Amino acid sequence: MALTVVSGSGHTWRLTEQIGAGSEGIVYAVDDARPLVAKLVPAPRDPAAYRRRIARLVRQRREPRAVRLLSATPARVAWPLAGVRAGGLGAEGVDGYVMTDMRHAHQPFAHLLTPQVRQRLLSRATWATGLAAALSLARLLADLHAEGYVVGDLKPDNLWVDAYGRVGIADADSWQFTDGGEVFPGRMGSPGHTAPERIGTPAGTPPDRASDEFVLAVLIHQLLMCGLHPFAGHPASGGDYLSYDDNVLHRRCRLLDRASVVLPRSAPPVDLLPHRLTALFRAAFGGVRPTASAWARALSAEADPARLRTCRRGPLHVHTAERPWCPWCDLAERGADGYPAPAVRPLPDDSVPDPGVTKGPQAATDVKGRAGWQG
Template structure:
């Protein structure tokens, strides 16, 4: 192929190849640092000719800085249409490299949670600008979206956008099933006009992947029979993270953020975007809607007190990322740990803890209760006692009558009457009624409240807490030795570490494994399987859709990567592994110090609370005592 082409009559010479696809190839232009050119394959050029001419004529490149729109029509020396020039996205990488934790470590090593949120904001703004220009992306998926190291977003492949010029609509003819809304699953795109609401589905899906560690929102564990692939889950509206679990019959994979970790507004926006009711009209949150939602999210983010790479919604009681990393067993972002407190300060804190004395043992709870002289037998108890006395008198009278009858008239009949009367007498006498049950219940409640009070008003609760803080202090003192042991273990396992790094560098998304296409790779990523190391070290058996055959294919691929490994004893211990050990120790130190710093005030508070409880018994304790004393009066036990 000739390397000479023309744009607006100006000669251009192709530079190095930038990328190649099914439609053609993208090249640098010699002498130009910021413009690239797409040259179509000979069979594709005629199909694109009119559309590209119309897009250039419409001046779309002036409508958005976020899109690599066609700038100029490019022709061959013979004047035939060949392609178009466009803005070059230098230094940008695919959005998949950002949202996948495995690839993010390599491609965006300094990205933190705030960076992901900013990229989500910029993606929403980019799509909003596309819709404002009158275009619809149509084939919206991760491969056409690029992100810079400043979280700026650029969309490429604009020649596949749906575009209307005069009376003609140039449709978007392709689509990726894993990003296609339910209402378009199985539909021929050649005969279908895409809408901004269709784009809104793909946008919501990409935003979800950015915020939720690359997880696909329709990949999870199906609670019905059989497996559920992503395409089927989309067509059946089975959003795996939805609160409507009885309807979707899906649950999320393990070790993922919760849907409300980014706040209620973000949660509600995703629920709406992936709901059936949003399919009609413009029911889904639009790109402009998302710009507002994510802008407010950015304003509501707070920094984790342990790791500054963690940012979370201020409505959450604690950092969800710390909890998630503890469950997974590895960092999801490059740790930015809080500066530790000096050992001298920690020593003073521990000395303060040791100097604080326990509260004295509390007095008997009964001795500090207020007077209950105002208590009287209740009207119900009086009525019950009166009725009981009358019944007993009547029973004795009946017994007397029975004995008289037995002695005077009919012996057997009299004995029966006397016996029945005696039985009734003793049953009435032994009937303690509801007041005995109330006495039992109130006594139990009093004992419970008394035990709670004694624990808080005396030394027990204080000593438990003090012992807890002293254990933390002991753990803190042992951290240097623990770090030393872990680093020594790294040196002993140098070969294993080199093997792991080798396997982690081979991403499943970039590999060709027979029978495992984009949909299955998305499912694997949703369950945290992204690299050859993940395949080797994680259980694949519990992932939906991966039976023995698929598991064997993955194992063979992982083994093939493993066989290429060559150990080099002369290479120093992996610096990344050393950093991970040091970060793990530093994070543990920060967690311990966070608790130890508040220990003296916490213990003083417990001492003060114990004193206050001894001097002023709490209302619930007094109420329990009063209830028990009333029950004693009503049941006659206090007579």
Template sequence: MVLNLLSADGRRWGLAEQVGQGGEGVVFAVADRPGLVAKLVPNPADPAGHRERIERLVRRRREPRTARLLSGGPGTLAWPLLGVRTVRGEGHGYLMADLRPHHQPLDRLFHAADRERYLPGADWATALRAVAALAALVAAVHAEGYLVGDLKPGNVWVDGRGAVALSDVDSWQFTDRGVLFESRPRTPGYTAPERVADPSAAPTRSADDFVLAVLVHQVLMVGLHPFLGLPTDGSPYLSLDDNLRHGRCRLTDRRSVRLPEPLPPADLLPSAVRALLRAAFGEAGRGSPTGPPTAAEWSRVLGAELGPGRLRRCPTEPRHVHTVERSWCPWCDLAGRGHHEYPAGAVGPAPAPTIRADGPARPSHDRGRNR
């Protein structure tokens, strides 16, 4: 059965199959309109407030600050195009572009099986391009006066070249004509320290920047969350947020957590990237008024790592790409221990940035060092 929606201009829109669901809304394909999906929030707590939020976002699409974001800059946004409601009025939402034809959820970069199935040929250069693009997009969002608020893998999308998109724009925080529309959703494991400590705290740019750092770590470290691990101080493992609260992080204190082997080595990351991650996850980033490195800083540093000569392709397995700072291949190391992150196969659909293939293979007697 096709469900019907009404838009403010009196048009009817038929819904087809459900294609997604999040903490607040349900997403449906729009019947006979390929390229469009509808996000509905059934029985919102404040129907009038939710409807006004959508109406303001739809109108702001034509304003200069938003138009700059939507003009093909650093990424794609599934911006609300038209407000809709169910015929009986119990659900409100909007139409937006369907990201699925060209993008996959970001977490499909995390694991080898998902990469091979959904992003075939993606390598570590793809991951680096994705986080660089995400940082640039978040920086652009901030520059135009918006906050993402609930940044997480579920609302970040990536394609096979490492280009990114953001969905769930209706949860962003913004001010329109003097009215503040706050962002209240928060996702465990992707919440800034100040919002973990005080769930009622409103998000800030710093909160977005902190979660951006989490995603940079997780994408580049093939799915490893920076605050994952069993506490080594005798405390029980409760959650990622509890580890965050207590500063348990392998990158800032390798003895604070115990993790299963084999792990990607910390020096898989370029030194400049490690430095920013430590600034974000150390005491200064978690508690300082200045907060973690900004999205603009991340964009600059990650972009530099994509520059000429900054990446090297393994001479043994062309699918393996790593920073030029590392003289041997970390992916061959992991494969030798039975953990195949980038198995042999076709190289990605887009050429990686200038990549050197002149580095020596790692000596066999060095296996297991620097882990």
């Protein structure tokens, strides 16, 4: 049976199928002429505080700081448009909000991270597409930080990307921000995408810009290294692999110490990365973390077509001009081509249109994570 939600002004929406779920909420499609979805949060820690948080975000949508974030096409943020309540899901009702449906112009970010999925759904993506997505993500985070927002739970499940590498973000209700002197803290964090200072801390430990910047570097690494997490690998000491977070806490990272982890031969080589970006990764994981703006400047320089080369053996084998030969051909010889030729079979009707190879940066990548809306 379809659910109905109502806003504070009395407007009603009919919800249809469930399209996503996460640790806090459930996302539903909305029966509306506009591309909308609704997120319902059945059991927030403090229902009154959650309703107040959503109300402030809805109001901020008309303020200059949010207007600047929402002015791009396609949408960069699935911003709360109206707070809603579903009365049929419990004695006191369930709170949530209506927002833009990012599926209208994007695909789940994780589609760019796995070669097999990317081959089917983003079939013309190259390493230049990964650069474009990394640049778009860095600029988006820099803009959010400039307007006083901290994402806190920055992860592939909350991100979206289109065929040109343009990135969008959802789950704004979990961000940390200040409104009228009141702080609305962020609490969320996800395994594999949490800064070391927040790993193992009590639930509710607030994030800050620096914690966002650590995770940004992780995501950029995944985009440029065909989905490889920078803290992937079995401990070289012979101990058991436990998790990305355990490796983070023990600084097991091949960029910091090649001898700290063991990776399969199918892993992209370190020298696939331009020297400028390698230096930023080492700072992000072992020193003073570069800001999102610093990442954006460096990625913009590397995305210049003059800095890119296309392999003669395949138009999808794009790499930095610093590398004298194609790293993707090397990997293909090992049976691990990061950018295989497009799938021959036609895609289903709901796939993203293939824009063709562009001269400028496009996007491709590889991360683990559930694809689609997360609650």
